[in-house]
Amino acid sequence: MVNVIVALPKLEEAKTLKSILVRNGFQVTSVCTTGSQAISQADGLHDGLVICGYKLEDMLYDELKYSLPPGFELLLLASQRILAEVYGEGVLCLAMPLKLNDLVNTVGMMTDDIARRRKKKEQLPQKRSAQEELLVKEAKEVLMDRNNMSEEEAHRFLQKSSMESGTSLVETAQMVLMMYQQ
Numbered sequence: 001m002v003n004v005i006v007a008l009p010k011l012e013e014a015k016t017l018k019s020i021l022v023r024n025g026f027q028v029t030s031v032c033t034t035g036s037q038a039i040s041q042a043d044g045l046h047d048g049l050v051i052c053g054y055k056l057e058d059m060l061y062d063e064l065k066y067s068l069p070p071g072f073e074l075l076l077l078a079s080q081r082i083l084a085e086v087y088g089e090g091v092l093c094l095a096m097p098l099k100l101n102d103l104v105n106t107v108g109m110m111t112d113d114i115a116r117r118r119k120k121k122e123q124l125p126q127k128r129s130a131q132e133e134l135l136v137k138e139a140k141e142v143l144m145d146r147n148n149m150s151e152e153e154a155h156r157f158l159q160k161s162s163m164e165s166g167t168s169l170v171e172t173a174q175m176v177l178m179m180y181q182q
Contacts, residue, residue, distance in 0.1 A: 001027040002111040002118075003048030007038040007064070008077075009056050017051065024104045026111065035059035039067050047071030047118055049110050054078040054086075065091055071117075073110050132170045139173035142180045 004026050008014040014031040021028050029048065030041045034057045038050055050072055054061050065074045076086060080095045094106055128136070136158065143154035162172040 002114045003027065003029040003045050004107070004111070005030050005032065005038050005041050005048060005050045007032040007035065007050055007052040007056055009033055009053055020100065020103070021107060024107075026107060033057055035064040035067070038064060042068050042072055045069075047114055049073050049075060049107065049114060051075045051077065051107070054082050061086075061091070071114075073114060075106065075110060128170065135170055135177065136173045139176040142176060146180060 004021060006014045006017050006021070006028060008017065011031070011033050014033065018028045018031050029045070030037075032038045032041065035052075036058055038052065038056075042048065042050065048071070050064065050068060052061055052064055052074065054076065056064065059067075061074065061076050061078075068074065074091050076083070076091055076093045077096055077098065078086070078093065083093045083095055086093055092106065092110060094102060139158060140151055140154040143149050143157060144151060147154075149157065158169055158172050158176065161176075162169045165172065167175075
């Protein structure tokens with residue numbers, strides 16, 4: 001689930017918006033009345049959506065947007081007059097008064113996009129540290145010396161062993177090194 005933070009200047013309005021979102025299947029992490037509270041809540045999370053008004057007690061929407069951690073989107077709720085003046089990349093807007101369908105569809109679209117980006121990021125291969133690269137290299141060298149393998153054969157051996165045992169390539173390299181050190 002994608003984390004949703006509601007930040008509106010009036011607590012009653014924020015709670016009402018939260019209940020609407022929860023009834024429509026969204027997970028609302030917190031309700032805030034200030035930008036600093038929203039930023040504090042967002043800091044502990046990897047990504048999410050902040051729904052806010054144009055002006056909070058301590059800052060405007062654009063200050064909030066630029067203070068949010070990476071991975072957070074902003075949905076601005078404001079009057080049509082104010083929205084005409086709004087600019088900036090990464091800010092989606094909905095005009096007040098809100099139409100329930102527009103709100104649910106927009107929040108759904110934004111949370112789906114955040115979830116898709118999260119999934120894509122998780123599927124990226126993880127970068128190995130220099131120390132991990134050195135472990136893999138040493139394991140390949142041991143396999144090459146002791147088993148007369150080429151570097152490519154040693155690497156393929158490590159990959160196959162890693163996949164069969166369900167461990168990472170680095171863990172497999174560590175096991176190979178431990179086996180041959182005895």
